[in-house]
Amino acid sequence: MAEPGNRRRLVRAAIGAVVGLVLGFGAGQVGLFDWLEGLPGEDIASTTVAGILLMLGLFAMVAASSRTLYRRMAENYREGDPLDGSVLRYLRASGVVLLLSAVLLLAPPLAVRYGLTGDAAIAVAAGMAALLAFQTWLNLRIMRTSDELSRAAMAEASVASFWLLQLGLFGWAALARLGLVAEVSMWTLMTISTAIYLVVSIVSALRRRMFA
């Protein structure tokens, strides 16, 4: 017999699977996959990572939208526990950072796909610079206002990502220098680094039971 906590996780996983199926089917119906086929591999990869960031960001925003909803979604939240407003603020700010990351990751391939060049490309770059500046400020604010557990998880994710990327980059660069593998573009490297940081930060937060 499954424990209540595990049963709840199974039910949520089943709901997530159904929602994913419906979203995937809907995306196919509106021609998203046909549209993706026209993109180079690195842009398909970055668009996929952007899609994941978008979903995570929306999920964080929905969870932070009401105290009642947060209490229902957070595991191990005991009845009667006061809900610290900073938890919701942290979640909301993290949601915004994730959504901004998705937009920043989507913008260049979309601009190229729709043939934006010259002044239009400069306008896209300027818009991205403004968003990046805002996102950096928000990230610093999250870091400053977080408590020590969040800061420890962020520091751990940063160190682990750096180590993995340094290792991978050195290995690939050495092989490329020897002519054994192809050179990769800056965009591919950026997509890989974003994907690695995303996975590592989720693992770091899960290890410390930050979703509990």
Place this chain on the structure above:
Amino acid sequence: MKNRLRVLRAEAGLSQGDLAGLLGVSRQTINAVETDKYDPSLPLAMRLSKIFGVPIDAIFLDDWIPPERPHG
């Protein structure tokens, strides 16, 4: 690090959220400490010690025994 935080908190009649509020940290931090997923900073450990009125080593359990120092 293993600890008696959950027991001490229960004895004091505090919820994780109550204790988090007293210490100015998130409830997740208290939860992570109680479940051995996070070792708190020294300042936080000292605040825990003050709140429960017990020494730090009555909260955090360490079975390390220092090696005997050679006598000169």
